[in-house]
Amino acid sequence: MTDSSVPSSRPRAERYRALVVGALRWVAVGAVLGTGVSLALLTIWSPKGATDTAFALGALVLGFGVTAWSSAVGLGRTIEGMQERLNVSSGWTEASAREAFFVLSWTGAGWVVAAALTSIALGV
């Protein structure tokens, strides 16, 4: 469940609940990825190198997701209009972009937290 797939006609509390559940699900996916990447990199690098690289990769996902999500919210309608006027519509919509970057942002958040916790657990 992601933000744009939650119908806005639902009661507000239910909508927020669905958003939180969706976010938690992607945080969990991110946490698995963050831990997995940290442990995989441990086989070739020192604990610091491995967890730092895993953290930086997760931060990249998080940062890209958040920037793109907020750009979609702020400029999405404009970009839709521009595509329409220039006759270059590629099927990109503000809602689909928000949904995709919601997933990416929360996955990135789970990833960086997991990488940081792995770093602490390894005593870096």
Place this chain on the structure above:
Amino acid sequence: MVSKRFIAKRLLLLVPVLFGVATVVFAILHLSPGDPALTIAGERASQAYVEQVRSNLGLDDPLWEQYVRFLRDTAALDFGQSYQVQRGTAVSSILVDRLPITIELAILGQIAGLLFGLPLGILSAVKKDTFTDHFTRIGALAGISVPIYWSGPLLILLFAQIFGILPTSGRISSSYFVDSTTGLILVDTLLEGNLAAFESAARHLLMPVVVLGVYSMAFISRMMRSSMLEVIRMDYMRTARAKGQGAKITVMKHGLRNAFIPVITIIGIQFGSLLGGSVLTETVFEINGIGTLLVSAIERSDYPVVQATVLVFAFMYTLVNLFVDITYSILDPRIEQ
């Protein structure tokens, strides 16, 4: 009238944008090759000294600790000190010196783009499928396609080397000394009442502004043409002409405002290209703005300067888009809903 709620919502979006940009820049800098400690210590420094420099900069801490520290300092607008570009100087003070230079260039580029792009777009739409239209469209396509790193040196070669009528680089001739009041060289020379210095600054800025403005002009004229063509076909335009109003007055009085609405949003979006373009333009024309600062900071692994510069770019871009949104909602109040 634009509602406060609308502006507050737009301002609130600044937070995730800046957080996201700060996080991406932090991640990219730490994933890319290059060791700031080694750059500062020098290639011939002992390993112990390099480690000491790394420890002093806090670069030996786990990355998540460095990230938390970076976010905390950035939130307090403390960008730290430059490692290399101007070693030991506060990054914020470097930015204050360099920012007006880039702002002046970007604004002049935008003005040039608007001054030429809007009339060309209107002309192209009004004279659809004529020689003027084809010529303008080809010109716009060329303007969008030609990269700055090609058009810049080409103009230098033509107007500075061959014809010798314009200077190759810098912002003003070295024979003039102008006190930096606003940091904008054209404004400062006027404030001093030094017309000869103003002329020199204008001549120095002409080529960079043209190079930067061409892309903007091409994009605006393309959008203006398409928007105007749509408006021209509207019933109210036909009615105005049927009532005996002249074609020129109909276009200027009824068409322009409506056709201008979508173009305004494009101006905001392509301001990002203008900022990106200023990095290349400043490098080609040796102008010491924030663009050249960014390039030299990346080359020297000067993390604080790179991070702060990119954040300033993101901030400026978001602010311009906020301004554009407000203008848009004044011209078309439906947008707020």
